[in-house]
Amino acid sequence: MRPSRRHPLLVPALLCALAVLAARPTDAAEKKAPGDGGTDAGISAQVARLYEDAAVATQQYEAGRLEAEAQRAKAQRLEALLDRERRGISVLHEDLGRIARAQYRNGGDLPLTAQIILAGSPDQLMRGQQVFSQTNLAVNNAIEKSRRAEAKLAADEAEAATAWQSLEKRNVELADLKRGIEEKLEEARWQLQGQADASVAAGSCRGAVRLDQPEVQVTAPWVTPVETYELSAGFGSGGSRWANRHTGQDFAVPIGTPVRSVGAGRVVKVSCGGAFGIEIVIEHAGGYYTQYAHLAAVTVDQGDQVTAGQWIGQSGTTGNSTGPHLHFEVRVTPELGSGVDPVPWLAARGVPLG
The missing domain is CATH 2.70.70.10 (Glucose Permease (Domain IIA))
Structure with a gap:
């Protein structure tokens, strides 16, 4: 997605989102616990660790995806503000043209000596000078306001584009991490199943594998046999x-x-x-x-x-x-x-x- 000129001004919200997504799940698949290396206990422990890592990676990926959707919704709501700002700049440009034309009609381009000669009376001369000064002030104010508005718009759009690129990059990284863990988990699962099939075929149970299960406090006297199913x-x-x-x-x-x-x-x-x-x-x-x-x-x-x-x-x-x-x-x-x-x-x- 190319952010270009279609993103909102509220960049801090995007930066906060990136901060929330900064923590990456530990890639436990790259670490071997004692006993790993093809043993029965090793593959069971590896599957258990990867199972937990996959859950964490999925949660973080989903959080990033939801945050991106929320920011896109904000972009749509705030796009009207950008359009209004652009229209305001266009109006300022029109005002500059109108002021310049008025200045020309009122003799703003004539030297002071010529204005004195052409003036019908001192009052007319003073009125002309007053109009000329007000016109110059209006022109200068309009030019300065237009420059500030254009600079703010450019800065806001550049910052928004950078933030969106960072968010998109982070979401891609989370997706890649999630996919990598899931691929390792799937491979380990079938290794575990292969060992189990061999035990059943031989009619000899492997015995208990002692796994370090997470410290989850179960207060209810009865639970489902699996958490997600x-x-x-x-x-x-x-x-x-x-x-x-x-x-x-x-x-x-x-x-x-x-x-x-x-x-x-x-x-x-x-x-x-x-x-x-x-x-x-x-x-x-x-x-x-x-x-x-x-x-x-x-x-x-x-x-x-x-x-x-x-x-x-x-x-x-x-x-x-x-x-x-x-x-x-x-x-x-x-x-x-x-x-x-x-x-x-x-x-x-x-x-x-x-």
Whole structure:
């Protein structure tokens, strides 16, 4: 976009926007944590870090995009002010021409001796001199005002153009940074999935990967199993991939998405074979169990106590799965076949899904 002469005068607002966007997210993908280098724990940790970095980069990119849209809206509203200023300068130029013509008609171009000779009386001479002085003053004022207006317009447009170029450049940088992190994250996700598939094929679970999850205070006793999601196959729905009906609620999420325990409880099962691929089952108070299946990695061991919102694994597409998602079940026993619909069960605990 070329800013040229179509941008507003309120440049400070643009400069403030650039200051807000000055902080760049840490490109953690370029840093290796202890244990990185192809190990199971390393790739899981890398995915987790990149997942967080991608979220930060997306937030900053969206903030920059919204700020640019807001400034463009201001430009449209304030364009009228620039047009008015340009029209004012045009009027000043017309006034200068009119004053010059009036001065000529009133004899302003005649020498004083000629004016004395041509004057019919002293009064006429004095009146002519008074008009001449007023005309000269008006001309000088008009010229000075026109020069100031033109200089201000030029300075405002130049400063606005510079600010817009800086904002556009910053938004391009944010977009490139976001795209770069997402590309690294996608590559790391499939490396993680490859390791998970190898474990399932071998029938040997890799064990818990201890990840440093962010310090997020979860005050509610129940939460969704993933933070951001789209609901896909629901409880009881039909399909060729299920022997009878779908026994849980699917959450469509990318590989490597942190999976959370929906409530406090104890891990009673961690396995990595069969139709569910890598799965976790947690026992909660009240006689209910929750299952998390098709995972790419687990971060807990059997027997661990967990809290609501605690990371227990990373989503994937292991087992009988057509694509990356989390299969979530609520059961009255630890075993398959005792499931209840997770959507009303969570809603009754203050966690509506939508």
